[in-house]
Amino acid sequence: MADTNFSAIQPALEQRIRRDVAKQYNRSSVTTDLLPKQSGMGKNLAWDVSVGTSTGQVFDDGQIISTYNADTELLATLPWCEYGDTFRITGLAEDAAAFSDTELGRTWMFKMIQARERAAQKINTDIWQGTGSSGPQTLFGIVAAGGPLDSSGTYAGINRATYTQWQGTVLGNGGIPRALSLSLIEYGFELTFNASGKIPTWGITTSNIWRLLCELAADQRRILQQVTVRGEQLNISLGFNAVEINGVPVFKDISVPSGYLAFFSEDSLMIEYLPTAASRIARGKIMATVPIGGLPLEQVMTGAPASGGPLVANVISLPAPGNFEAWMLDCVIQLKCIRPNAHFLIKDIAFRSE
Secondary structure, eight states, rough: OOOOOOHHGGGGGGGOSSSOOOOOOOOOOHHHHSSSSSEESSSSEEEEEEEOOOOOOOOTTOOOOOOOOOOEEEEEEOOOOOEEEEEEEEEHHHHHHHSSSSSGGHHHHHHHHHHHHHHHHHHHHHHHHOOTTTTTOBBBBBTTSSSSOOOEEEETTTEEOOOGGOOOOEETTTTTOOOOOOOHHHHHHHHHHHHHHHHOEEEEEEEHHHHHTSSSSSGEEEEEEEEEEEEEEEEEGGGGOOEETEEEEEEOOOOOTTTOEEOOOOGGGGEEEOOOOOOHOOOOOEOOOOOEEHHHHHHHHHHTTOOOOOEEEEEEEEOOSSSEEEEEEEEEEEESSSOOGHHHHHBBOOOOOO
């Protein structure tokens, strides 16, 4: 008699797949989540800027006035950018997956979440590295030449050579990598305060430089288990690792280019988005909106105490001439820096492997 062993019965046994799909990619969007979001309007992103170097006057008793001062108001503008992603599911694929006990049983939701993650990662990358190029229009990123934190060039239509108060603070080393020091960071805080009267509220850098910050003298840094941003408490389990420098939390983000460390004043750098016209929603092509960026409570829209809302994308149904359905995630945004002199950027920091 033959035994019923595993090899004999194995082909007839039911395949039991674990419910969760194990994601292998890292699509974090820390900078996008941390930046405040504001609603915009109109054909472009526009705001007024006031510059001036005059000070007040001292008067003699009964003096006849002959000198009048005024600051100069300028218009700053940036073009809107359209970001998102697309996905398509065939009818056969969705019907066959409907009976699965895994996450793929809800195929549309699973694929929509993946598209949302891809869109958020692209936005996060271009917040740092976008060149502001057109066709299609991209974000004018943090490290771009002439970008929001640069010290030269034209940003938002305003020439920094003409209006020096529009300059950011960039501490470079001529492209030659150099060691990070507390003195260099302190110098950035000093220059920012002298230029704007503000102290940056949080910083962000690469994982390598973040580790270097942790290795600075113990009495000069503190690794934080919990940080408060816009009234919401963030912790390591939520993906927000922070090290404290001068009382300012510094986060890490995979989208930050190598060698860069930036410190931002929260009220002077934000993402502005263009809301969807009510008439478009009424026509029914926009099926829903989904959050793609924001602090955890913002993304579930429960209203963190001092927070605004999340960055959301429309889920738009696309034409499908066949047994499939297609969708597009879409949002219209721009990175807006209303005071370049309220932030500072350190570059040319040497990478260290151990």
